Amino acid sequence: MTGYDVVVIGAGPAGLAAAVTAADAGCRVAVLDSGPRPGGQYWRHRCDADGRGHRDWATFVDLRDRLGRVERISDAAVWFIGSRPDSPRFTVHAGSRVVAARRLVIATGAHDRVVPFPGWDLPGVVTAGAAQALVKGQGVCFARRVVVAGTGPFLLPVATTLADAGSTVAGVYEANDPFRYARHVRPVLGAPDKLPEAGRYAWRMLRHRVPYHRRTAVVAAHGTDELTGVTVAALDPRGAVVPGSESEVACDGLAVGFGFVPQVELAVALGCATRLDRDGSLVLATGPDLATSVPGVYAAGEVTGVGGAALSLVEGQLAAGAAAVSLGHAAPWSARRRGRLLRAHHRLRRFAAALHAVHPVPAWWLDRCDDDTLVCRCEEVPAGVVRRAMRELSVCDARGVKLTTRVGMGWCQGRVCGYAAACLTAHEAGRRPTVADLTGYASRPLAQPVTLADLAAADLTD
Amino acid sequence: MMFTFDGRPVPSDGQQTIAAALLAGGIRSWRRTRLGGRPRGVFCGIGVCFDCLVRVNGVPAQRACLVPARPGDVVESHDEPQVRA
Numbered sequence: 001m002t003g004y005d006v007v008v009i010g011a012g013p014a015g016l017a018a019a020v021t022a023a024d025a026g027c028r029v030a031v032l033d034s035g036p037r038p039g040g041q042y043w044r045h046r047c048d049a050d051g052r053g054h055r056d057w058a059t060f061v062d063l064r065d066r067l068g069r070v071e072r073i074s075d076a077a078v079w080f081i082g083s084r085p086d087s088p089r090f091t092v093h094a095g096s097r098v099v100a101a102r103r104l105v106i107a108t109g110a111h112d113r114v115v116p117f118p119g120w121d122l123p124g125v126v127t128a129g130a131a132q133a134l135v136k137g138q139g140v141c142f143a144r145r146v147v148v149a150g151t152g153p154f155l156l157p158v159a160t161t162l163a164d165a166g167s168t169v170a171g172v173y174e175a176n177d178p179f180r181y182a183r184h185v186r187p188v189l190g191a192p193d194k195l196p197e198a199g200r201y202a203w204r205m206l207r208h209r210v211p212y213h214r215r216t217a218v219v220a221a222h223g224t225d226e227l228t229g230v231t232v233a234a235l236d237p238r239g240a241v242v243p244g245s246e247s248e249v250a251c252d253g254l255a256v257g258f259g260f261v262p263q264v265e266l267a268v269a270l271g272c273a274t275r276l277d278r279d280g281s282l283v284l285a286t287g288p289d290l291a292t293s294v295p296g297v298y299a300a301g302e303v304t305g306v307g308g309a310a311l312s313l314v315e316g317q318l319a320a321g322a323a324a325v326s327l328g329h330a331a332p333w334s335a336r337r338r339g340r341l342l343r344a345h346h347r348l349r350r351f352a353a354a355l356h357a358v359h360p361v362p363a364w365w366l367d368r369c370d371d372d373t374l375v376c377r378c379e380e381v382p383a384g385v386v387r388r389a390m391r392e393l394s395v396c397d398a399r400g401v402k403l404t405t406r407v408g409m410g411w412c413q414g415r416v417c418g419y420a421a422a423c424l425t426a427h428e429a430g431r432r433p434t435v436a437d438l439t440g441y442a443s444r445p446l447a448q449p450v451t452l453a454d455l456a457a458a459d460l461t462d
Numbered sequence: 463m464m465f466t467f468d469g470r471p472v473p474s475d476g477q478q479t480i481a482a483a484l485l486a487g488g489i490r491s492w493r494r495t496r497l498g499g500r501p502r503g504v505f506c507g508i509g510v511c512f513d514c515l516v517r518v519n520g521v522p523a524q525r526a527c528l529v530p531a532r533p534g535d536v537v538e539s540h541d542e543p544q545v546r547a
């Protein structure tokens with residue numbers, strides 16, 4: 001088993017920044033990622049990529065070039081982390097590989113959040129991130145005539161990427177009202193590069209003649225074996241469908257996203273404390289130096305609260321700096337530079353909070369989710385079964401629903417349905433989702449699929 | 463560069479995953495679910511949802527969105543025995 005001072009899990013913006021910072025501070029560092037190439041979701045690319053179609057590519061190239069002294073382990077999906085009180089504290093299992101670490105930086109990012117609605121499991125309906133990942137990582141448009149829907153600024157890069165790559169984008173349907181940013185002037189002005197960025201997207205949308213609709217949602221997807229069209233409807237300020245406002249849009253692709261779900265299972269399994277973020281996500285609770293509640297475990301990027309790549313870069317640096325200092329290394333920066341990082345962190349967090357306030361998950365899906373609508377795609381559990389379990393079996397929390405209905409017990413282990421199942425359960429119980437509801441779907445004994453041979457060979461006694 | 467999906471040849475550019483090559487070849491669903499027999503293809507695109515499962519060279523339950531398409535691979539749909547029509 002190879003030992004390192006710092007092992008970083010995830011090679012996205014947060015993990016790369018962390019790995020480079022820890023190495024600069026003199027630590028022996030390894031960074032593990034389940035993918036074949038570094039970059040995470042933001043810099044997902046083909047192996048001959050020249051940065052076209054990517055934002056901040058120069059930052060990525062700089063980080064990649066500085067990975068020299070870092071052991072980079074790709075195609076390494078971490079499925080278990082053992083911990084013990086002595087040193088090295090952690091054993092990180094990826095496939096049949098095991099590496100030991102004195103400190104961990106968890107930078108595992110997030111995946112798309114979607115909510116169920118009639119037809120959401122038809123082929124042709126994909127997450128917004130999938131649409132983006134297929135173009136950026138694979139050079140493929142997933143459909144010819146596409147609708148982009150959900151909420152959040154991420155819909156804009158998705159629509160423009162698809163349009164640039166040759167799809168016809170029939171429309172972007174944003175469930176909320178971006179004019180509400182006007183109520184958050186300070187955070188928006190505090191992140192000065194965000195306004196020109198929004199302007200650049202608006203210009204690209206105009207150039208591709210992509211219609212943009214605010215306070216409108218795709219409330220149903222249609223087709224027998226594949227998507228043939230969607231129903232769109234206007235939403236009132238509270239996020240409910242305006243009766244009679246429905247109309248049909250023909251398309252063979254729907255990219256849908258309502259924000260992101262941080263991938264916190266490795267940290268949850270280690271016992272790291274969690275909290276509910278403003279967007280309703282279960283995230284890791286961290287102090288100002290990005291330390292989690294478990295000694296030796298730091299977290300950076302979307303796992304501490306969804307806030308975009310720029311914030312992830314700052315957090316990666318802060319987390320790794322703190323980890324290095326805790327090992328007795330000199331801080332990799334001057335007091336001035338640390339001050340700058342902390343201020344940037346504060347500013348970008350405040351901007352993220354404004355973003356979450358403007359783009360909440362709208363309420364319509366809870367009304368539109370009829371008894372036949374699948375909540376759990378893997379175990380094919382419809383909403384009616386969840387509702388019946390709560391009415392007839394007196395189940396009142398997400399854990400109970402999981403055990404009695406098999407929601408979240410299939411292949412994806414609740415990654416896709418966990419958020420919605422927790423919300424539906426809480427809604428039926430007449431309350432708001434709690435940390436416990438969401439933790440019920442984020443606790444997974446094994447964070448990634450593992451072969452029985454690797455499992456049998458592994459020493460998990462730590 | 464070709465692999466086969468349920469016996470029919472599908473081209474790939476040598477870098478693509480099986481899912482990307484199938485999509486590029488106009489194949490958008492390649493599996494039926496166990497209970498409802500519902501068609502499925504790509505959903506999350508990053509290995510999280512397990513909707514895109516295929517059998518690759520006899521090995522079941524491979525995520526098509528993660529596994530690269532190699533020349534000569536034998537890819538089959540991952541239909542499971544239907545337990546409820």
Ligand SMILES: Cc1cc2nc3c(=O)[nH]c(=O)nc-3n(C[C@H](O)[C@H](O)[C@H](O)COP(=O)(O)OP(=O)(O)OC[C@H]3O[C@@H](n4cnc5c(N)ncnc54)[C@H](O)[C@@H]3O)c2cc1C
Nearest residue numbers: 010012013014034040041042078108109111129301302309
């Ligand atoms: C599919 C998808 C596409 C996105 N595309 C964009 C985009 O184009 N533009 C944009 O602005 N934002 C995009 N985002 C948002 C994106 O999450 C953030 O902007 C940014 O990438 C976050 O950085 P991060 O370092 O926190 O996480 P990520 O970039 O998500 O990096 C996390 C890394 O950890 C790895 N990982 C996770 N779990 C494990 C494990 N158990 N073992 C080993 N490795 C693991 C992942 O493979 C990934 O490479 C996308 C999000 C998703 C889900």
Ligand code: FES
Nearest residue numbers: 507509511512527
């Ligand atoms: S598309 Fe979700 S796992 Fe492959």
